[in-house]
Amino acid sequence: xxxxxxxxxxxxxxxxxxxxxxxxxxxxxxxxxxxxxxxxxxxxxxxxxxxxxxxxxxxxxxxxxxxxxxxxxxxxxxxxxxxxxxxxxxxxxxxxxxxxxxxxxxxxxxxxxxxxxxxxxxxxxxxxxxxxxxxxxxxxxxxxxxxxxxxxxxxxxxxxxxxxxxxxxxxxxxxxxxxxxxxxx
Numbered sequence: 802x803x804x805x806x807x808x809x810x811x812x813x814x815x816x817x818x819x820x821x822x823x824x825x826x827x828x829x830x831x832x833x834x835x836x837x838x839x840x841x842x843x844x845x846x847x848x849x850x851x852x853x854x855x856x857x858x859x860x861x862x863x864x865x866x867x868x869x870x871x872x873x874x875x876x877x878x879x880x881x882x883x884x885x886x887x888x889x890x891x892x893x894x895x896x897x898x899x900x901x902x903x904x905x906x907x908x909x910x911x912x913x914x915x916x917x918x919x920x921x922x923x924x925x926x927x928x929x930x931x932x933x934x935x936x937x938x939x940x941x942x943x944x945x946x947x948x949x950x951x952x953x954x955x956x957x958x959x960x961x962x963x964x965x966x967x968x969x970x971x972x973x974x975x976x977x978x979x980x981x982x983x984x985x986x
Contacts (some may be wrong), residue, residue, distance in 0.1 A: 821849065824869035826859060838869055844887070861885045875899070877932070877941050886939075888932055891975060894982030896933040897952070898975060902927060931974045945972040957985030 826848050836850040845860035846906035866875035876885035888899035904927045931942040963969050969977050
């Protein structure tokens with residue numbers, strides 16, 4: 802119970818201290834709004850023109866994305882019947898690269914192994930999940946490129962050679978897509 806209370810206090814403080822960052826919001830009607838942006842935990846953003854102004858909520862229904870000091874974020878259609886996903890735009894090009902940071906708190910075993918104590922936590926951590934946009938279709942890559950993704954890149958012989966020689970590893974997603982966009986036709 803004590804651990805749950807501590808986690809709740811830390812989570813509450815982080816929400817209370819969530820800050821607005823300078824940025825630009827891109828409305829679907831091509832209007833741009835400059836001001837302060839805060840990403841909401843469960844979707845959408847809050848936007849206000851000045852520190853003291855009232856905030857307005859926006860989501861995929863009214864905006865295409867936004868830019869902040871932290872990066873460029875866009876709503877990208879992923880699956881039919883589902884709302885677009887808010888993803889960070891890492892590279893814009895022939896193949897565009899997007900990402901999403903995910904956090905796994907891990908698994909707790911109550912009372913540890915011996916039946917005493919408060920428990921043990923295993924796993925956990927954060928990871929970057931990548932997506933590529935090829936010919937208007939978003940594909941989930943994960944944390945590393947797989948054979949099906951490499952087939953998309955096989956028209957670039959110099960890149961496939963670099964991957965075979967292990968100059969690029971399959972987890973070097975950013976570097977591989979950047980190379981493809983800048984060095985391949």
